[in-house]
Amino acid sequence: MTVLVTGGAGYIGSHMVWKLLDRNEQVVVIDDLSTGHAWAVPDGVAFVHADVADKSALDRIFSEHQIDAVFHFAGAIIVPESVEFPLKYYRENASKTGALIDHAIERRIAHFIYSSSAAVYGAPGMDPVTEAAPCAPESPYGTSKLVTEWMLRDVAAANPAFRYAALRYFNVAGADPDMRSGQSSRVSTHLIKIAAEAAVGKRDGVSIFGDDFPTPDGTCVRDYIHVSDLVEAHYQALVHLRAGGPSIIANCGYGSGYSVRQVIEAVKAVSGVDFEAIIGPRRPGDAAMIVADSTLARTVLNWSPQLDDLETIIRHALEWERRLAEQGPKTPSDQDSQVCPEN
Numbered sequence: 001m002t003v004l005v006t007g008g009a010g011y012i013g014s015h016m017v018w019k020l021l022d023r024n025e026q027v028v029v030i031d032d033l034s035t036g037h038a039w040a041v042p043d044g045v046a047f048v049h050a051d052v053a054d055k056s057a058l059d060r061i062f063s064e065h066q067i068d069a070v071f072h073f074a075g076a077i078i079v080p081e082s083v084e085f086p087l088k089y090y091r092e093n094a095s096k097t098g099a100l101i102d103h104a105i106e107r108r109i110a111h112f113i114y115s116s117s118a119a120v121y122g123a124p125g126m127d128p129v130t131e132a133a134p135c136a137p138e139s140p141y142g143t144s145k146l147v148t149e150w151m152l153r154d155v156a157a158a159n160p161a162f163r164y165a166a167l168r169y170f171n172v173a174g175a176d177p178d179m180r181s182g183q184s185s186r187v188s189t190h191l192i193k194i195a196a197e198a199a200v201g202k203r204d205g206v207s208i209f210g211d212d213f214p215t216p217d218g219t220c221v222r223d224y225i226h227v228s229d230l231v232e233a234h235y236q237a238l239v240h241l242r243a244g245g246p247s248i249i250a251n252c253g254y255g256s257g258y259s260v261r262q263v264i265e266a267v268k269a270v271s272g273v274d275f276e277a278i279i280g281p282r283r284p285g286d287a288a289m290i291v292a293d294s295t296l297a298r299t300v301l302n303w304s305p306q307l308d309d310l311e312t313i314i315r316h317a318l319e320w321e322r323r324l325a326e327q328g329p330k331t332p333s334d335q336d337s338q339v340c341p342e343n
């Protein structure tokens with residue numbers, strides 16, 4: 001059987017492709033390259049340059065390959081952008097996923113693994129947060145992810161042969177320990193990526209978006225998870241579904257919270273570079289604190305994280321950033337483009 005990875009040219013998707021190859025799976029990637037890079041898809045992997053809602057491209061893929069599972073990573077991911085352009089997020093994340101699910105059902109695809117987000121919780125008021133917490137997203141990005149979870153739930157109820165895993169990501173960072181992939185955003189918004197860029201001299205410093213939150217040092221607290229552990233959770237979700245396990249919604253985080261200040265200090269310490277960090281205003285859509293309870297993923301999916309260490313995450317992020325800085329942009333379009341970072 002073959003696995004279809006949407007967004008496989010992006011940050012998390014490309015790590016998933018490597019993980020699947022490591023496990024001797026056959027893989028097909030579909031990616032519109034709006035934010036990903038063709039060079040991020042490993043050599044020899046079938047790659048279709050198309051939108052995830054492109055029915056003719058999907059028909060071709062489903063006809064040419066024996067697909068039993070879809071990993072759906074493609075989507076728009078920038079919380080503040082979603083506040084400004086909500087319809088983009090409903091279109092890219094909800095409507096297009098609806099079309100993809102529709103095609104998957106038509107083709108009797110049994111397993112669907114979805115990139116959901118901790119943003120579905122909003123400000124959960126539960127520390128750490130379990131999947132049983134009420135969902136009250138604080139941004140259109142979070143709402144678009146929650147709506148899609150509801151679609152999956154309802155479609156699975158109506159089609160018993162279709163089962164899904166919706167994995168609620170906390171703050172994904174780092175890079176493949178073997179440096180086969182990493183975060184190659186054209187425009188960066190995520191904290192560890194930005195701080196790593198500052199450490200390698202790609203930017204002057206970092207802005208701290210608000211220091212008046214109700215947290216120990218006033219800056220937001222997040223649960224940072226290594227991208228390689230995250231894709232391992234996806235692989236375990238595939239194993240679970242293939243073994244006949246029921247649909248599942250599970251948090252993917254470690255259960256340890258770090259403030260923005262702590263992350264910046266850690267990047268300075270690991271890199272040995274003292275860059276500037278300036279306090280700025282709050283960013284729209286940011287919750288003060290969110291940390292995962294990942295008991296469900298650990299017990300039901302047998303997920304056993306191997307890289308649960310902020311220093312390791314930062315070390316890998318920095319190593320990838322140094323490589324990017326040494327190599328420079330890989331294509332002219334990478335150099336010129338100013339579109340959003342990849343998922």
Ligand code: UFG
Nearest residue numbers: 117118119170171189190191194207208209220260283286
């Ligand atoms: N931050 C800064 N300066 C920066 C960048 C970020 O202070 O230059 C702060 C943010 O305000 C936030 C924290 O660092 O408080 C983390 O921000 P990120 O942009 O790295 O990540 P988010 O928390 O906004 O979002 C990520 C994912 C979401 C997920 C969420 C859950 O993108 O999909 O984590 O915590 F839902």
